[in-house]
Amino acid sequence: MGEDRMEKDPFKRMFGSLEELVDQIRGVLECPVTIEDVNHRLLAYSTHDDQTDTARIATIISRKVPEKVINRLWKERVIPQLMQSGEPLRIPKIKEIGLGNRVAISIRNHNEVLGYIWAVEEESALTENKLKLLKLAAQSARTELLKLNAQKKKRVEGYQDFFWELLTGHFQDHKKIKERFEDLNIKPPSPFAVLAFQFKEEITPKIEQKIIYLITTSQKINITFYAAMENEFIILAAPPEPALSEKIFIEFIQFFIDQMKTRFNIRHISGATGTIYDRYEKVESSYQEALKVLRLKEQFTEEIQHVYSYQQLGIFRYLEVILEKKRKEPYEHPAIEKLIKYDTEHRTNLLATLEAFIDHDSNVSDTAKKLHVHMNTLNYRLKRITDIGKVDLKNTNTKLSLYLELKIRRMEKKSPHL
Template sequence: MNLGINPFDRQFDSIESIVDTISEVLQCPATIEDVSHKLMAYSSHVADTDQARIATIIGRRVPEYVISALWQEGIIQQIMASTEAVRIPTIQALGLKSRIVIAIRNHQDVIGFIWVLDDHQLADDIAQLQLKRAAQAARIKILEMQNDRRKQEQQHYELCWSLLSGQEHSDMTIKEKAHQYGIQLPDSYQVIIVEFDAEISEKQYQQILYVVRTVEQIRVPLYVIHQNRLIMIAGTRSVRQTIAQYEEERSHFMDRLVQRFHAAIHVGCGSYYRQYTSTELSYHEALVVLQIKEAFPDEVDEIQNYRDLGFYRFLPAMVTEKEKTKVEHLSITLLRRYDLEHGSDLLTTLEVFLKYDSNVKKAAEALHVHTNTLTYRLKRIMEIGQMDLNKMDEKVTLYLELKLNKMK
């Protein structure tokens, strides 16, 4: 092989012609992927090629289990950090034979990858030189393709916000736009909001895009990143996938976000709808979940779906109504006043008693007091607050009033 001649120093009419040249020069099967591991082009291969390559070609992207495993082993991070080609040994558990891979860069940004199946143990110096040359040729072609993609992403962004803000009023028009933009909408969908503790940095933004674009088991046709939130319109991958299976995969996706960013996240999911004119409603419901989780972290921390909030989902509307009238519950007002004047904590005692469904023993344990002490306090609460804790309606009213006070 004459290394002085650069076989990639010419005009290529397509990304496919570049991958064919790589395969011809190195005498190995090759693939070119974008930064999200979607397959852009692949060369021919012999019959005994590995399962990971076959699955990539069939699915038009690297299987999610392969990506996740390579991330966990630190291999993807190594590839993205290196300007050199990286050799990956055989990983039998993934059906992955040994490979050489190089990141395609535009300045410091990784915009794609070239993978070569290293069947013949290429010499490192030859592989490094030719793959660097190939990466430069691929960079030019990918940048051309990215210009078209940016226009497409802007269309997706605008459609997503128009759905979330309720600007689209015809389901037929929405589906026509989606078809025009090359978006495959799921039959049933929900809005998911993933809230991070701090505003998303540019680096995190790119990492989140990577995770969203590589998710396989749920369909995320539209998404936006705004301040500290990732907002997605998501649904089942296929008609055969049940809601239970979808929610299990959604949970795995959230786990990957936590592992990838080493950060706490808060998740709110709206109800499922079939009409895309209801996107704004699902978005509002997801926001309610986050609002309730902020007000009641201990009670609803594990809940993600709006449907699972129970009576909590009615609290925002009740708060709005309460603020109109400015009427305070007399018993709560009397107890609060007494606590302030005497340095007591009767209101908290009442709240804990109601939380444990009027179970004196459990409430006393939670308050770290004797049951006799709690019984005495409850008697004083009923006297001072002018209430009857033997009446269910009165207890329910007090319970809700105390919850509403936490929503303010």
């Protein structure tokens, strides 16, 4: 096609598939082309010569854009620009990730991004006329992607029904659950865990799209199902390799919280993972464990702020059980009663000092910094605590019992109906 010749619209016709459309775009623009969905999964690609770059080859082989490429394009503000505009965007070569010169454009339905077209600029840059043709190609691709999205929505709705049945313990037979996976043509995850994220506000469709984008493009864990409910987002996932421990899930939770803030300015997210299991009837157990971690993190913001898994909870796992027993058999630790009485009468804070001291593993320096007092002041308070409460702060059993009593007391105040 001549450099300055502009056809009316070479894409204004029916295409039998995205493959036909991508070949037409390749013929019109005279360069290799790919079409991706909004989460950077490869939908169709054209032919290319032997000199094409490694990023394109890796995308075609794995059927999705490599995570390192996506992360770099975010860092270079490429993807945010594509999300905000429907105009073609020229991307210079990024040698470190194997990306050659590109021109990209978002495929849009009004303000919603459905996907992207990427054109590789090989020997020469696309002319202004070809950039206009690329815009026409994006309009044509819109129709095809809307069809695909409608089909995908039906599948996802069917998957989510099954996911909620697993989360609520509807199935209790491992074999039957496995058969259901096979009926839906889904590879059963093994081992697996349920991850739960709690947002400050209700998850809107717009926020859900951003969440799905992030979990789909991260490629750190294998996600089988996901679902949103009010301010909660739940994932059923498997590690990339069966031998990997829960560490991979914890790293994903930290990554998710950080990137939701960095990329989308969505803050105040709490995340947790339940235990890893290989029996599918344990999905509900893993889910409830993740919820318990979130619930306790909300109650004990300082003590377990860096806890992300049920296993990491340690003794906090048993606080609810101990609290329930205490309600049936009321008991108050004598030392705590004495300190409460003394604090009330003398307007002191010896009980808070005791809790901080035990929280910091009896480290005087760390406790003093936490309380913003001089170490001499702290030592004086500790002597008063010992004298008034009649406790031995060098005795491990004594400190452990006080620690549990103090945490249960705080839990009872925050959850009076637990």
